Amino acid sequence: MMHLDFDTPIDRCGTQSYKWDGTLAEFGRKDVIPMWVADMDFPCAPEILDAFSDRVRHGIMGYTIRSQQYMDAVRGWFRNRHSWDVSEEALTFAPPGVIFAVNVLIDLLSEPGDRIVMQTPNYDALMNSVSAGGRIISENPLKVVNNRYELDFDGLEQILALPRTKILLMSNPNNPTGRLWTPEELSRLGDLCAQHHVTIISDDIHADIVMPGYHYTPLPSLSPELAQRSVLLTSTNKTFNLGGLQMATLVIYDEVLRSRFNQVMARYQTRLDNLFGAIALETAYTSCGYWLDAVISYINENRKALEAFIRTELPQLTAYPMESTYFSWIDFSGLGKGEGLERFLIDTCGVAFTPGREFSAGYGQFMRVNLACRRELLLTAFRQIRQNI
Numbered sequence: 001m002m003h004l005d006f007d008t009p010i011d012r013c014g015t016q017s018y019k020w021d022g023t024l025a026e027f028g029r030k031d032v033i034p035m036w037v038a039d040m041d042f043p044c045a046p047e048i049l050d051a052f053s054d055r056v057r058h059g060i061m062g063y064t065i066r067s068q069q070y071m072d073a074v075r076g077w078f079r080n081r082h083s084w085d086v087s088e089e090a091l092t093f094a095p096p097g098v099i100f101a102v103n104v105l106i107d108l109l110s111e112p113g114d115r116i117v118m119q120t121p122n123y124d125a126l127m128n129s130v131s132a133g134g135r136i137i138s139e140n141p142l143k144v145v146n147n148r149y150e151l152d153f154d155g156l157e158q159i160l161a162l163p164r165t166k167i168l169l170m171s172n173p174n175n176p177t178g179r180l181w182t183p184e185e186l187s188r189l190g191d192l193c194a195q196h197h198v199t200i201i202s203d204d205i206h207a208d209i210v211m212p213g214y215h216y217t218p219l220p221s222l223s224p225e226l227a228q229r230s231v232l233l234t235s236t237n238k239t240f241n242l243g244g245l246q247m248a249t250l251v252i253y254d255e256v257l258r259s260r261f262n263q264v265m266a267r268y269q270t271r272l273d274n275l276f277g278a279i280a281l282e283t284a285y286t287s288c289g290y291w292l293d294a295v296i297s298y299i300n301e302n303r304k305a306l307e308a309f310i311r312t313e314l315p316q317l318t319a320y321p322m323e324s325t326y327f328s329w330i331d332f333s334g335l336g337k338g339e340g341l342e343r344f345l346i347d348t349c350g351v352a353f354t355p356g357r358e359f360s361a362g363y364g365q366f367m368r369v370n371l372a373c374r375r376e377l378l379l380t381a382f383r384q385i386r387q388n389i
């Protein structure tokens with residue numbers, strides 16, 4: 001098998017990288033170690049880069065349709081990686097990305113003033129999609145039981161019963177905590193939504209990145225009823241580090257909803273594909289599972305290195321168990337910095353994480369730390385914190 005090197009630094013400065021070139025605008029400092037926005041500092045799989053090069057040599061970048069091989073690649077990925085047989089008819093796509101598609105779905109499934117249930121903490125762009133669309137977020141806060149985030153089913157039952165509740169919008173795994181919902185949790189949640197005629201939108205964009213010992217279950221795979229009541233969104237974006245290509249795959253079994261979704265995509269002329277996205281998707285899903293395995297293993301070693309460092313050098317921090325994603329969700333309250341925590345980390349320590357407050361009020365002492373970087377850089381960041389406390 002090809003040796004993959006994730007340790008040699010690749011300079012991303014000056015490449016229009018949001019993560020590296022965007023820190024001045026985002027944090028007020030250019031020279032911080034950026035461990036915030038969700039992309040990886042690792043080069044793409046060589047097969048994908050080769051496929052891009054072949055296409056560049058061909059020289060023509062016209063409008064792009066999806067081939068039968070493309071559909072087979074998506075279905076093959078679901079089948080081989082997640083033991084899930086998805087029918088070809090249920091597949092649809094949204095080249096502008098997952099958040100674009102979520103906004104279209106919110107518009108199709110609800111009216112301004114309706115309620116949308118969300119477990120919190122949750123990804124800020126999902127929450128913004130709800131509020132910017134004039135819908136009301138009904139928060140169903142996760143609870144911590146034995147150092148693990150759990151769904152609060154009693155709270156969920158109460159808010160699902162509120163008038164004008166139309167949608168439950170979730171992330172599986174939950175971003176930022178990394179919790180992967182179990183089949184039991186998903187079935188119970190699905191039954192409650194069915195009782196209250198609520199549609200589930202499950203954003204599974206991080207679901208391919210699963211740590212050893214954990215397992216991902218796609219919610220619609222659990223029963224035909226759940227498949228009809230839900231929409232699942234995924235992408236090659238996080239899995240294969242292709243965020244700049246803006247692709248999204250949707251599984252919509254409800255024929256009426258799928259057709260309404262496709263009509264909107266046709267109206268905006270977004271039904272065709274992003275050429276490089278299409279090339280990458282087909283190559284990734286058919287030939288790059290080994291690359292993903294190597295990335296997961298490297299990130300898992302980063303996780304272990306960080307946890308060991310925290311244990312011995314920074315016991316004031318609490319890192320929650322990382323089941324999935326490449327984020328560590330860390331409680332920094334033990335440093336005693338209070339409201340000054342963010343500026344302390346940026347100005348004094350020179351490290352930029354995603355602040356927990358972005359995922360819900362009440363998480364001002366938490367940080368979401370992106371571990372998809374060189375191990376040496378990760379440890380340098382935490383050494384800088386250690387030296388400055």
Ligand SMILES: Cc1ncc(COP(=O)(O)O)c(C=O)c1O
Pocket residue numbers: 038096097098099100123171175203205206235237243246247248
């Ligand atoms: C849960 C979740 N959904 C969606 C996205 C973004 O998806 P896209 O770029 O396809 O809109 C992210 C990116 O961080 C994410 O974490």
